[in-house]
Amino acid sequence: MLGIGKVGWIEKEAPTPGPYDAIVRPLAVAPCTSDIHTVWEGALGDRKDLILGHEAVGEIVEVGSEVKDFKVGDRVIVPAITPDWRSEAVQQGYQQHSGGMLAGWKFSNFKDGVFAEEFHVNDADMNLAIMPKGMSLEQAVMLPDMAPTGIQGSELARIKPGETVAVIGIGPVGLMSVAGAAILGAGRLFAVGNRQVCVDVAMEFGATDAIDYKKGDIVEQIMKATNGKGVDATIVAGGDSNSLGQAIEMTRPGGTISNVNYFGSGDSIPIPRLAWGNGMSHKDIRGGLVAGGRLKMEQMVDLAVYNRIQPEKMVTHVFDGFENMEKALMLMKEKPKDLIKPVVLL
Ligand code: NDP
Ligand code: ZN
Structure with missing residues (x-):
């Protein structure tokens, strides 16, 4: 990285180890x-x-x-x-x-x-x-x-066997979240993405339903599929600055929103007030490196x-x-x- 927006090659001195390195x-x-x-x-x-x-x-x-x-x-x-x-x-x-x-x-x-x-x-x-x-x-x-980030997404989501889980974003990180959620025992497991190559691997890693964010609002699609109940936990592993808010909307009261996405721009990320129960929904928002x-x-x-x-x-x-x-x-x-x-x- 030569600077913001600029990449190229650079010569540097070879690194040397300290005593523990x-x-x-x-x-x-x-x-x-x-x-x-x-x-x-x-x-x-x-x-x-x-x-x-x-x-x-x-x-x-x-x-x-x-x-x-x-x-x-x-x-x-x-x-x-x-x-x-x-x-x-x-x-x-x-x-x-x-x-x-x-x-x-x-x-x-x-x-x-x-x-x-x-x-x-x-x-x-x-x-x-x-x-x-x-x-x-x-x-x-x-x-x-890739493996530890995606799997951490499923750990932060506190998934219990049989719970319904949604993973927003199924690039390599989200795919590993799908795999992690399956290991932790998710029952129904929604994978939100678009490109077929990712959807195919998501299904192989344990997703049960594919949701295409380019074919309509993902909150509506998931609320409809769960008869209005929403999911127990949502893992945000991609998407844009609205994805956290969508995760809050599609997660039931008392459920968990886990974020491993790297929000790269903007000063703040919106939280939908009503979907967060005016702050009183017991929806737990967690996220980590x-x-x-x-x-x-x-x-x-x-x-x-x-x-x-x-x-x-x-x-x-x-x-x-x-x-x-x-x-x-x-x-x-x-x-x-x-x-x-x-x-x-x-
Ligand atoms: P990708 O870009 O490969 O995957 C992103 C996924 O999100 C794709 O499935 C994409 O679908 C989907 N997506 C894009 N826009 C939307 C949208 N509006 N709504 C729903 N889904 C959408 O990213 P990676 O898997 O490589 O990484 C995911 C994130 O994790 C990145 O932000 C990365 O920086 C971060 N990261 C975080 C780490 C951590 O320690 N927490 C470590 C490593 C990475 P499609 O492409 O099919 O359109
Ligand atoms: Zn990385």
Whole structure:
């Protein structure tokens, strides 16, 4: 990211590790819709000459003197979020906000990201996980961000077995929310999207009903399908600034609205007063940045290895080499009909 709305290539000094850190050479990376918000909406504010990217798996090329569990040559999964584990926020239970709001998110936010020949990982023992032998790079690179973000959407929604759930947005994040909701036991599961490629995977991941937001108001469609009752929980994993309000409208009193969408523009997000019971509906609005760290990555690995999730099914485009990085990033911006998620092998 050269500046808001501008991308290109840049030469920087190779990173060096501190005593607890590692330097990783990426083997596969993926652009994220968040990179698009950051560059083209300037959602985090101006960033100059910042290397983008926070989804990577790679090989360790250097470790600091105090790193115990990882060595040069290990193939690792690198979480999008790499918190400072020695921080007050971690003791409060919110590793994502160690060092300030959203500051656990370092790559392509506060420091150079992973679209580089080498990148720096703070606190390797706490932030890396071994990539199992035999795991495909396409599957592995869905674990740093897509799987934990989508699944967090379903956790924040506090789904109980048999409950009715709606997922607004079924790009890669929402698809993983569908998978997470199915694991947590959702009964009826609405998937709100448009492009057929996403709808097909949503049905494979456990959705029971597809709702097309281009074919009428989604609140009306879901209220009609639930005989006016609404759903127990709604996960917002895409859409626009009205999506949170729509989620509030389609969720029953006492239900939960979970947000993992990154609202990239505007000063505020509307909450419909009446649908929120004039503030007294007991509808709980929750939202969060994806969790990172070693344990979360190891849990994602187990979900994939034991076939509870199949995130590789979302990889529709695979490129080779840095020379195709920009093409992959622009695909994420343009979202052509056949795209869910591009991956670049390096
Ligand atoms: P995509 O753009 O791939 O998917 C967005 C989805 O929303 C698509 O299914 C799209 O449908 C649908 N959609 C678009 N407009 C509307 C609308 N008006 N109403 C309902 N649905 C709509 O995004 P990703 O899955 O890659 O990411 C989703 C969000 O999650 C992004 O904002 C991203 O930045 C954020 N994110 C958040 C993280 C976190 O830590 N909380 C981490 C990673 C990502 P279609 O394309 O078919 O038209
Ligand atoms: Zn991301």
